[in-house]
Amino acid sequence: MSRNILLIEDTPALARDLTEILEMEGHAVVHAGHGALALEALKTFTPDLIITDLVMPEMDGITFVRRVRRLDRGNAVPIIILSAKTDEVTMREGERAGASLFLKKPCDVDILIQSVEKLLSS
Amino acid sequence: MNVLDVLLDSIDEALIILDSEGKIMLFNQQADDIYEMMGWPSLVVEQSIYNILPAQAYHKVSESILELKLRKSPVKVFSDRIAADGNRVYLETTYLPVQQDGAITHIYILVRDVTMNKVFENRLTTIATNLTNLIERANAVIIGIDSRGYITDWNRHCTDVLGYTKTQAFTQKFSDFLLTEDSRPRFEEVVLAALQNKSTRNFELQVTSDAGDNLVLLLSASPRATNTGQVIGVIFVGQNITELTVYRESLEKMVEQRTRELKDALEKEKEALNLRSRFVSMVSHEFRTPLSSISFATGYLKKFKDKLTPDAIDDKLEHIQQQISHMTNMMEDILTIGRAEARAEAVQASLSQIDVEKFLNDLADDIYQATNQTHTIHRNFSFQERCTMTDEKLLRNIFINLLTNAIKFSPGCKEVWLVGRSDEMCYVIEVRDGGIGIPADELNRIFEPFHRSDQVGSIPGAGLGLSIVKRAVEILKGSLTVTSTPGAGTTFTVTLPCAYESQYITD
Numbered sequence: 106m107s108r109n110i111l112l113i114e115d116t117p118a119l120a121r122d123l124t125e126i127l128e129m130e131g132h133a134v135v136h137a138g139h140g141a142l143a144l145e146a147l148k149t150f151t152p153d154l155i156i157t158d159l160v161m162p163e164m165d166g167i168t169f170v171r172r173v174r175r176l177d178r179g180n181a182v183p184i185i186i187l188s189a190k191t192d193e194v195t196m197r198e199g200e201r202a203g204a205s206l207f208l209k210k211p212c213d214v215d216i217l218i219q220s221v222e223k224l225l226s227s
Numbered sequence: 228m229n230v231l232d233v234l235l236d237s238i239d240e241a242l243i244i245l246d247s248e249g250k251i252m253l254f255n256q257q258a259d260d261i262y263e264m265m266g267w268p269s270l271v272v273e274q275s276i277y278n279i280l281p282a283q284a285y286h287k288v289s290e291s292i293l294e295l296k297l298r299k300s301p302v303k304v305f306s307d308r309i310a311a312d313g314n315r316v317y318l319e320t321t322y323l324p325v326q327q328d329g330a331i332t333h334i335y336i337l338v339r340d341v342t343m344n345k346v347f348e349n350r351l352t353t354i355a356t357n358l359t360n361l362i363e364r365a366n367a368v369i370i371g372i373d374s375r376g377y378i379t380d381w382n383r384h385c386t387d388v389l390g391y392t393k394t395q396a397f398t399q400k401f402s403d404f405l406l407t408e409d410s411r412p413r414f415e416e417v418v419l420a421a422l423q424n425k426s427t428r429n430f431e432l433q434v435t436s437d438a439g440d441n442l443v444l445l446l447s448a449s450p451r452a453t454n455t456g457q458v459i460g461v462i463f464v465g466q467n468i469t470e471l472t473v474y475r476e477s478l479e480k481m482v483e484q485r486t487r488e489l490k491d492a493l494e495k496e497k498e499a500l501n502l503r504s505r506f507v508s509m510v511s512h513e514f515r516t517p518l519s520s521i522s523f524a525t526g527y528l529k530k531f532k533d534k535l536t537p538d539a540i541d542d543k544l545e546h547i548q549q550q551i552s553h554m555t556n557m558m559e560d561i562l563t564i565g566r567a568e569a570r571a572e573a574v575q576a577s578l579s580q581i582d583v584e585k586f587l588n589d590l591a592d593d594i595y596q597a598t599n600q601t602h603t604i605h606r607n608f609s610f611q612e613r614c615t616m617t618d619e620k621l622l623r624n625i626f627i628n629l630l631t632n633a634i635k636f637s638p639g640c641k642e643v644w645l646v647g648r649s650d651e652m653c654y655v656i657e658v659r660d661g662g663i664g665i666p667a668d669e670l671n672r673i674f675e676p677f678h679r680s681d682q683v684g685s686i687p688g689a690g691l692g693l694s695i696v697k698r699a700v701e702i703l704k705g706s707l708t709v710t711s712t713p714g715a716g717t718t719f720t721v722t723l724p725c726a727y728e729s730q731y732i733t734d
Binding site: 116118119122123125126129160189190191192209210211212213214215217218 | 511512515516517518519520521522523524525526527529530531534546549550
């Protein structure tokens, strides 16, 4: 079943890789280059899942997740953090901010797809 | 006993009254006592004193009486004698004439035992002599001045230390004679205090010796007062501590030096830790990102290969290759820096004849292609000599990094400039962009390995390029400067010498 996914990733190559994979799986992907752009997109778009990077210009991923969780509609949407910043402190910070899942870069495609499907069906 | 006897016995002095011929008319108890103390025959009234006196006293007494008769005025005689018990006795004898109508009728002899006074006086003299010797020979600088500041005391040690003799120093004004200009205020302060009866302990005074050397004296100043407490001068006592001062200063310098060394070492240590932590975070982020891309692309190919067109597969493979070459470049950069760090001194240039203008043109073309032709690289060269001896590999390191940086950090401005000129001495080559620029507080840090400005955002990089440039310029004995305006662009200027000394380089 086709679902809407909001992808926040500042590295163009990765954004392209992820979009292609998710589209192959039959989902619609909206891409934003950083947190502030994504928040803007959320005003008119209600995704079924959000995948976000952490280290980005303008607004980093942790701040973005916190802001989403403060939105009325943002409480329920599952959020995956997909980051190259993988130390314990950052992971715990992501969890506290309200992320549903933390995936480390590099990430296996199968694990990514499984995680996306699991969160979309829950 | 009549009234006169009582009176005579109650005075302190011994009294003997003679007539003009020397016959004893009268004497008191004290006179009797002195004769007894001296072991002389007892005085007897009506007898001639000349008959009673022993030979050793006779001469002096008769001489004194003769003088009295000649001068017709009192005579005072001082004599020291050995008493009957063998002790030395000092006697003060006064002969007083009693006259009638110009003729001497009687002679009064008053005798006083002044032994105690004399002993006391001797003791005082001894003390004074000892004191003078002590001051003179003391192993300390002792200088006295009067209330107007003129030198009144100057001991031998002063001469040893300062060179001036006592004669030279006396009657000189201390302040004009010895002081350096800087010491005057402190000296005047101390003297003023001493004249107001306040001592000053252990103050340092810089003085100039006869030889013209500047010496440091550690002195104490005390008021010099009369018996009645009136302050009439100042006494300075102290030591020459010039050598100590020099030693102290050298110690202070040593401590300062050691502290600085320690601080430098700590700073280096901190820098090393900092470098390591930057390296770790760089590797973590900058390697994970291309690795992710490779991982996603291979996973994508594996999972969806049946659904993909051959072009789409080629496209993905091409993408994977790009990511791998990106990582390889980063690895090369790290190795370059690592090698340079490992044998900082050993890296040498390998010189060969290079056509600098052609080299820069070719390099600019290559970079234009490699960066997908996004930015035009404007060139303007005016080299006096197109060719020079230099190291091609190092030159390549320098300008690949500067040009790719210029392009990378100019997302808004699609042009960069490569400008070169030369004279007999050096080549000056500028790389200029209209990009995001570097904040002033970051300028001195951009050459540190793994340093990445907060400005760079998502622009990828290991933070090694500029440290490689700096290293290469150093090896080529050149210089590297940067000017930048945030938001308006950055200019890097590389200056390289035209020629190298013969002992330098080539292997």
